[in-house]
Amino acid sequence: MRLSVSVGLWQDRPAGEAVLTAQIADEHGYPEIWVGEMATYDAFALATAIGARTRRAALTIGPLAVNVRDPMMIAMGAASVADLTGRPVGVALGTSTPVVVEEWHGRSRAGSAAALHESVQALRPLLDGERSDFSGAHVASQGYRLRLGAPRSPISVAAFGPDAVRAAALADRMVLNLLTPSSAARLITDLRLLTCTTKVVAWVVAAVDPGQAAIEQIRRAMVPYLYAPGYREMFAQAGFEEVAAYARTRPDPRDLLAAIPDDMLEAVALIGDSVEIMDRLDAYEEAGVDEVALVPVSTDADPCGEATLKALAD
Structure with missing residues (x-):
């Protein structure tokens, strides 16, 4: 099974640990770093900083809330990061939560499932360097084309319910977050009724030999x-x-x-010694997951989850 790393963005840890976690992941050979967005860094800015401080890993930015960021904005952001870092850059889309969309951003979350579906359709040609020409019920972009090189980003969709699974079927990858293997298996079964080509990534919190703080x-x-x-x-x-x-x-x-x-x-979560965690990874693989994006727990005893990332890389 392929393992990648998602920077944790833990609320009770220093924000700068996100960059340090990415550096550790890159040093230990993880091929991809997922850069989410919470209440601290702008995701595109953080991805640019990570790209400047790492050597090899590809970057995937998001999930980004489709009721907040429009396709042109996402395409320009992905192209900017790719141009400034020289790395392959993917984008991930999601619907986020009412708190983030409605309270923090003051946007309506109405029609978010349809907006997710439409955003995948609108983004694909933009990311490939084509002029935008899409008008949907919730998403539209006309006449814009990237002036930077086309990043040709793979698109991932964060999914939980049936509407999001249908949107993920149009994307390159479906992302599952904080799910049991059995719940993951049910969503993957629904996905496979629609397509056999979309890969599945599970974001899973990980802590090898955790202490009580973890x-x-x-x-x-x-x-x-x-x-x-x-x-x-x-x-x-x-x-x-x-x-x-x-x-x-x-x-x-x-x-x-x-x-x-x-x-x-x-x-x-992936908790325990290395053998126990490998058994859990096997359970996700048996459920149909192609890749696990590790979200390493960060504590004073294991800042940035370095011990966890090293143990699972080994």
Whole structure:
């Protein structure tokens, strides 16, 4: 199975660790670095900085919210990073959350599933250097063509529900985040009914021989997902009905955090020694996943997840 690395962007860690994590991944031979966007760095700026401080790894930027960034903006950003770094650059698209789209950006999230589908269609010719000529119900771009070299970026789509899976079928890769292998297998089955060519990438949090700080880092990261419909049902199906039912009552985040058991973390993360993690990777591979993008946990004991990345590279 192919392994790549996603920079963690952990909220309680120094923001600059994202660049350091990327440097470590590049030094240990990981072929690709995924550069997401949270509340700190602009993703294109961060990808440019990573490209300047690494030597080999390809870069994939996103997932970017399609209700916030339009196709022309994404194509120009990808071409800019490719030109300034000399690296292959991919883009990933998603619908993001109501908090990010509606509260942070003040945009409507209405029609996000259709916008995701249309964005893939509008972006493909732009990234190939063609003049834009697309008008959809939610996405449009007319008359723009890149002045920089065409990056010919592969397009990835973050998917969870059936509408996003249909959009992913138009893309080069489908990205799954924080899913159990069995849930991943169900989505991949739906994808394969539509196409046999789209590859599947699973973003999975990883910590080799974790201490308690790493366990708590993963536990905190799971809290927002438990508030989200769909993810709650996934955890219920995985045997954690009580926690899912409790999350449905919208408790205080601190109380929900305390209710998450360790074995719930193990259902969606790579935790343990190298042998245990290899077994978990095998489970994702058997589910139909082609690539795992490791999201290394960063703590004071293992800054930037360096020990984890080294162990899994070896």
